[in-house]
Amino acid sequence: MPDTRHEPIRVGIGTPLDRVDGPDKVTGQAHYAAEYAVPNMLYGVIVSGRIARGRITGIDETAARAVPGVVEVLTHRNRPSTPWLDRNYKDELNIPGDPFRALESEHILFSGQPVALVLAETFEAARFAASLVDVSYEAAAHNIDFEASLAERFLPSKKRNSYHPPKNHGDADAAFAAAELKHEARYHLATEHHNPMEMHATTVDWHGDGTLTVYDKNQGSQGVQSYLCNIFGFSKKELRVVNAFVGGAFGSGLRPQYQVYLAVMAAKHTQRSVRVVMTRQQMFTHAHRPEADYTIRLGAEATGKLTSIDGDATTSTSRFENNMEDIVIWGMINYASPNMKGEYCVAPRDTYTSADMRAPGAATGMTLFEIAMDELAYKAKVDPLDFRLLNYSDIDAMYRTPFTSKALREAYRDGAAAFGWDSRSPEPRSMKEGRELIGWGMATGLWTAEFVKTSAKAKLTADGRLEITSATSDIGTGTGTVLVLVAADTLGLPPDRISVRIGDSDLPHSPVQGGSRAAASGGAAVQLACEAVGKRLLKAAEKVDGQPLHAARSIEDVIFADGRMILKSDPSKAVSCADAMQAAGLEVIEEEQTAQPGLADRISQMTRSRNVHSAVFAEVRVDEELGQIRVTRIVNAVAAGRIINPKTARSQILGGVVMGMGMALHEETLGDNRLGRWMNHNLAEYHIPVNADVHDIQVIFVDEPDPDVTPLGVKGVGEIGIVSTAAAIANAIFHATGQRHRSLPITIDKLIGT
């Protein structure tokens, strides 16, 4: 078909694009871990333990084994042997301590610990038989109460890799003592559970030839593959892990969960395919956001200018691993103060190890810090937004390094304008409509921008179709769609000509997806791979009659658009990619490339800070008498560098905001310390926001060109939406009611009064 267009239509980075997996997801054709049809498969149902600490003294499986269809009951007594050393059980996150091993021994470390796996020919038989496994215990003293655990708090000698110790400056104590304005208070965040809609699940397809495919819910197929190979003695050629569709995770899939361990153990033991799906109750027996205690002391001049920042935080962990988070550093990075110090500890409880949950550390530390900042703003009688501008730092105030970019001022400006912050009445309790007090609050969000070694392959076929492959995951983030846009941008192909395959350990290397890194890292790898394809196309174009592109010395000299290479210096000269391949006799051009921080990047990472920022504004309406809170408006203005897909990026922020609403008002896992057990372990009593709770959310991406932060100028948007949303809401509740709440969530009972 002759192309008569002169202006090439480019769809690429910055174009809002529908999710490429949308049609599969909306029609039920997307297959999640428990949805692969595998013949001759056993169903495994996990039996959860009842006590929090102690040991199993007996297991009577007789009744369970008598159920027709039951094939095996695995317990610590009959499980196949597995390696001794902890190092075999270390996963990609490498949390210091002894990784949990299901069915390892008679020892019980937390309530709900798996104590048996019943395997049967049908799900129903396994479920019934699981209820018949009779386990007796000898209980030991336990504690799951966070407040009580603080007595045992400590700073682990071996730190988690991702932990950043606070960097102190000046003399925070002296500055605080001398400060004209002081604020000191203790803040708290409840234990939260991730509760992705898909429960953790694994289907092991035991092929019978020594190989197996493990369809598993996780955030990194290759990390889980390594974990399983290290434990069960398979090679990576033999054991493939697929996580093509992941029904949410929010951090719960960063580490292999115990169902995948049990499923592979069972498959190896029975030499059959096995499916194990956790129950929703069992989703409360593993990863959770740590409970947090954070004492914040702020000193300031009478004007409100900070002179001292001092934070002392503790988060919960288990007795067998030391999960650490960055809690105290965020306020220190964000605000100018000559004196600052931070302390951080963990406190062990008899629960499973706490885990990363959306914006780990910042969602807790920055949120609570932003409530403290609001308190000081009122003490200084300065508008909360002006107060933040007064203490604005153009450099990273803790590391004392410049940022690659920081458009937070612009985020404040655009967010405030969209919200109408100017018309806020400063006094608490001064805005009212009918029975409802109205409050406006704001807060600052902060997260990191990272870029990690990732590979991708681009395969162009003579029919003009491009396939992108990488082992990276899409947990709802829109990763695949982002990769298509980067490829479309690089090679000038329409997105409908580009397919993407991700979520498979057989594909080019990718680390676990988390921390808002996937778009920047995977995108960079795809760009490199597509550029490599482009170079070969340009080379192939030399074979085209008349060599229309002979003036092009490199791909810098051509524009890839609309399936063609167009000479920049003379756009009348162009060669279609298909013609080039045909002329060169090429059926396929395939290139795999790895994007990784080079030496210069690593030096730059030490000398320049890389962060994403946000300004969150919230309106709440509070029926003061009855305590009912409605969050009627949120504006979240985000400075996240370059946005590859505005459509899916906006959704990431919306999702973070909604989870932040849950953090502010609803989410709290309630523990019975006498039993050592979480009690509201279901979605009826662990409340996450529902549609009725969510009114109007406006997302703004401010312009923030930053060629230095990552190769594509991308900072990532997966976490920032949740950071400080709860603070903006808590601050709005104060503005509405004059009541300051320092413990999240702010449930209705806290507002009801007496």
Place this chain on the structure above:
Amino acid sequence: MIRFDYARPTDLAEAVREGSGEQVAYLAGGTNLVDLMKENVARPTRVVDITRLPLADIQETEAGGLRLGALATNTETAYDERVRARYPLLSSAILAGATAQLRNAATNGGNINQRTRCYYFYDVGTPCNKRAPGQGCGALGEVNRIHAILGTSPQCIATHPSDMAVALAALKAEVRVTGAEGDRVIPFSDYHRLPSDEPWRDNTLRPGELVTGIDLPPEEFSTNYSYLKLRDRLSYAFALVSVAVAMRLEENRIAEVRIALGGVAHKPWRREEAEDILLGVSPDREAFGRAAEVLLDGAKGQGANDFKIPMARKAIVRALEQAAAGTPQSQTDKRIA
């Protein structure tokens, strides 16, 4: 879920025959029973599927009221034109509960027979007198923010979770039941019971008895009523406290009023003394406050649910205000007028 026999009778007599014996459960919409069976809390060895019984109609009664078939769904009932016009309190309460999906499946009989949401009752790994008599009450002194403040016993502090039942209590409905010994009509206030020392008994149904319908008396409260529900999120959450008010005003004096509370006791909570003190008075906050004090007389917090006492007091006053003003609580716009 344990294994069980299954029967699907098509007439009432057959159903009652099938329903006799130990560990038999009647199954209608399944929204509560199937849930409890999956949790191994309900362990019937025989399930009698009553969905084919002819009990799904909503009909006029000779007395001039409405008879809600036990198998009419919550949705059918809430949106029935007669119910909406004459008993909007009931419609409102039903729509305040659960979700569209659950209301489409749940039946009227099943709704009033639903069991408590107590965490301990639901978790067989924990002690509960209601589920397993003699184990003790796990919620006493522990996680009990959703529990009862009125009518508790040392054996049990569970609440009844229904919204619909609270409105039925205020409307003075009657429950029609049938069983091997024939038909009975039970006044709503006698249908549910307090836990006393038999917390496993939620209601006064005898073994094998089946609810066939719920009769609404002729008195309509179509102007001055309100169902006010306070909960942990704005929808799809059980009531922490709810208040159903049905009121009749004559010349701006209260001629009749019923107040029922949900979320505070093992049954919808009414006290006629509280209603009596409002009779003949003009509706105002002070009078409503006095009624609230009487309704809540003897209320006792369990620790984490102490807040329910002031919450109930304030909610009673507000619901009475809403009813008196003719501005019932909307179940869509969650702003509380």
Place this chain on the structure above:
Amino acid sequence: MSGAALSLENDPGPVVASTPIGTVPVAITINGEQHRLSLEPWVTLLDLLRERLHLTGSKKGCDHGQCGACTVLIDGRRMNSCLKLAVTLDGSEITTIEGLGQPGNLHPLQAAFIEHDAFQCGYCTPGQICSAEGLIREGHARTRDEVREQMSGNLCRCGAYTNIADAILEILETEERA
């Protein structure tokens, strides 16, 4: 019996039915296709769909009627398929997400969900769409507030609620105009 002493000793334990238990013949129409099945009475509709008929579009998010991911249309009305014993549905017509539309032949709601990016991970999505279809057929929701309230039986942990409301309102408005 005492209110204070706690134990789990008196747990009656599960009781196994003494009588032999067989399967029950059931005829169910699913997405227009009639299935004659012989089922144990304890099989839920959701597990029947997912594990036996490989219709995995209906999702298991809680298995207790607390999330809405398993929502299907039973005789035209939206319900939680996890709480329905399949044997009770003899003679019923079920529509699952697979019956609403397919890639290349999308139902208007499915297209609107894509257009409005009304999902992220996609796990709650089939339930949301079936629920939305039920909502439209019910005809009780017209305003945004009504849609939000009546879609509150479908949890979305990715937080796509505003986009879900936008997608449904678009279809509602289109139908109103038509």
